[in-house]
Amino acid sequence: MLAPNDPYATNSSLIRQAPSAAYLFGTDNLGRCVLSRVLVGARTTIASTFFLVAVSFLIGIIIGMLCGFYGGIVDDILMRVADLMLAFPQMVVAIAVAGILGGGLGGAMIALGITMWTSFARLARSHTLSIKNEPYITAARLQGKSGLQIMMTHIMPNILEPVLINALTQIGTTMIGISGLSFLGLGVVAPQAEWGSMISEARAYIQIAPWAVLFPAAATVITIVVFNYLGDAVMEYRKAE
Amino acid sequence: MxxxxxxxxxxxxxxxxxxxxxxxxxxxxxxxxxxxxxxxxxxxxxxxxxxxxxxxxxxxxxxxxxxxxxxxxxxxxxxxxxLQMIFQDAYGSFDPKMNMEKSLKEGTASDRNEIVRVIGEVGLSEDLLDRRPRHLSGGQCQRMSIARALLSHADxxxxxxxxxxLDVTTQAQxxxxxxxxxxxxxxxxxxxxxxxxxxxxxxxxxxxxxxxxxxxxxxxxxxxxxxxxxxxxxxxxxxxxx
Missing domain, CATH: 3.40.50.300 (P-loop containing nucleotide triphosphate hydrolases)
Incomplete structure (x- = not known):
């Protein structure tokens, strides 16, 4: 809606045009409006990042609560799986998985999500362990509440805040991950507009048309910085409280 | 018996x-x-x-x-x-994210009127029901614990x-x-x-x-x-x- 031009319309007479009043961010190698592609790419990059973080958060917090609350063999197995995931750098695992799954945004999200839930699960588990022996949990058990009810009504609300703040700080990393995989050709594929794939496409002619790399790169950096600051600010606010 | x-x-x-x-x-x-x-x-x-x-x-x-x-x-x-338990840590025995009414309602089918009656029995007023544990004194919190136990009709x-x-005066109360x-x-x-x-x-x-x-x-x-x-x-x- 905000894009001034069709982000997918090619025009051979407008190839690699420098930024001007008509095309504020210039045009790319196929004459497409870079500003429109950056704006449409924001939707792809930010929406997929939010979706991925939300799904990983949900899976992680549920697994973490179950492990922390019930313990036992399920906890042992799931936490060893998490250890295994954390033993490798996230991007290395993501590249390997995305390579196996082939290109596409879905594949990139699965590749990143495979390791991302572990940090939420670990955090949720440690917070669950620290509160599960609180007297109010014992009181709830004596009031006849089942394990599931206690997890939903007492544990979840009390561990939500720190895990949610962790999710905020993960947004920047996830965005780098999605853009990185797209840059490597393992994420979003052309012609779909996405910041990482735009940088990847335009780097071939960076010396002739640097704006085609500069603007999506700047958008990526600014967005990551904003979300990191947001995470830090919320964390500071919580500490001050 | x-x-x-x-x-x-x-x-x-x-x-x-x-x-x-x-x-x-x-x-x-x-x-x-x-x-x-x-x-x-x-x-x-x-x-x-x-x-x-x-x-x-x-x-x-x-x-x-x-x-x-x-x-x-x-x-x-x-x-x-x-049976019901009343804990040493009165504050810790209530969920810090819940107000007193929600906490007291947890294990009972009692309505607000019944809860108000029981907290009256332990010497507390209705307006405390909307507060969270950290907004009560230690003595009030301990009385709420007793009210919770009474609401569950334990023997x-x-x-x-x-x-x-608790301080000496509250202990006696x-x-x-x-x-x-x-x-x-x-x-x-x-x-x-x-x-x-x-x-x-x-x-x-x-x-x-x-x-x-x-x-x-x-x-x-x-x-x-x-x-x-x-x-x-x-x-x-x-x-x-x-």
Whole structure:
């Protein structure tokens, strides 16, 4: 809606045009409006990042609560799986998985999500362990509440805040991950507009048309910085409280 | 009538490579409408006994009965139907994210009117129901714990050092309240405390524990006036010395 031009319309007479009043961010190698592609790419990059973080958060917090609350063999197995995931750098695992799954945004999200839930699960588990022996949990058990009810009504609300703040700080990393995989050709594929794939496409002619790399790169950096600051600010606010 | 009883209760665990036996062949009986005091110094096993009675921990051996019906090994979800616990940490016994009304409603089908009536019985006003625990005083929070126990219509209240975190005036108020409730509702109470003076004031019977063993048990006046065990005498002497 905000894009001034069709982000997918090619025009051979407008190839690699420098930024001007008509095309504020210039045009790319196929004459497409870079500003429109950056704006449409924001939707792809930010929406997929939010979706991925939300799904990983949900899976992680549920697994973490179950492990922390019930313990036992399920906890042992799931936490060893998490250890295994954390033993490798996230991007290395993501590249390997995305390579196996082939290109596409879905594949990139699965590749990143495979390791991302572990940090939420670990955090949720440690917070669950620290509160599960609180007297109010014992009181709830004596009031006849089942394990599931206690997890939903007492544990979840009390561990939500720190895990949610962790999710905020993960947004920047996830965005780098999605853009990185797209840059490597393992994420979003052309012609779909996405910041990482735009940088990847335009780097071939960076010396002739640097704006085609500069603007999506700047958008990526600014967005990551904003979300990191947001995470830090919320964390500071919580500490001050 | 015996409401609650335990026979030959044993519990042991390993702590820092050392075998600890907080309960060794413990027997007890709790009669209807009675206040039974359990005294002993830290590590004597009195709090473990409450955890075992309430089902929070399982005994390694021994039997527990409620109205002659065995319930050994039952989880707190089941034992909560006939007993409730009042904790030392009154603030910690309420979810910090919930207001008092929600917390009190948790284990009961009672409506707001019934809750207001019961908190009135423990000397609290309706406006406190909208507050979270951190916005109450220690004494108010402890009274709310007692109200919660009453709302669940339990026969037995297990009180674990319930006055130790309160100031002297509030301690007296809470103890007075506990006695009133016993008289009004005819509930039976087990009061765990390291304070023999307090226990001797309000309990009908006293059980003295040391290193997981019940060293003396009997009517309050007998235990206080004619202690048969050396350890009880030491405890009594320490009060007199103070």
């Amino acid at each position: 015996i409401v609650l009883s335990g026979r030959d209760l044993n519990k042991e665990y390993i702590s820092r490579d050392r075998k600890v036996r907080p309960l060794q062949h413990v027997d007890f009986d709790l009669h209807q409408g009675e206040i039974l005091g359990i005294v002993g110094e830290s590590g004597s096993g009195k709090s473990t006994l409450l955890k075992v009675i309430s089902g929070i921990e399982k005994p390694d051996s021994g039997m527990l009965y409620h109205l002659d019906k065995e319930y050994t090994g039952s989880k707190p979800e089941k034992t909560g139907k006939f 037995v209240l297990l009180c674990d050092e319930i006055t130790s975190a 809470v103890i007075k309240l506990l006695m009133e409730i016993r008289d009004m509702e005819n509930v039976s109470i087990i009061l765990v405390s390291h304070d023999l003076a307090l226990v001797s004031m309000i309990c009908d019977r006293i059980m003295v524990m040391k290193d997981g063993v019940v060293v003396e048990e009997g009517k309050t006046e007998d235990v206080i006036n004619k202690p048969s065990d050396e350890y009880t005498r030491k405890l009594l002497n320490s009060i007199i010395a103070v």
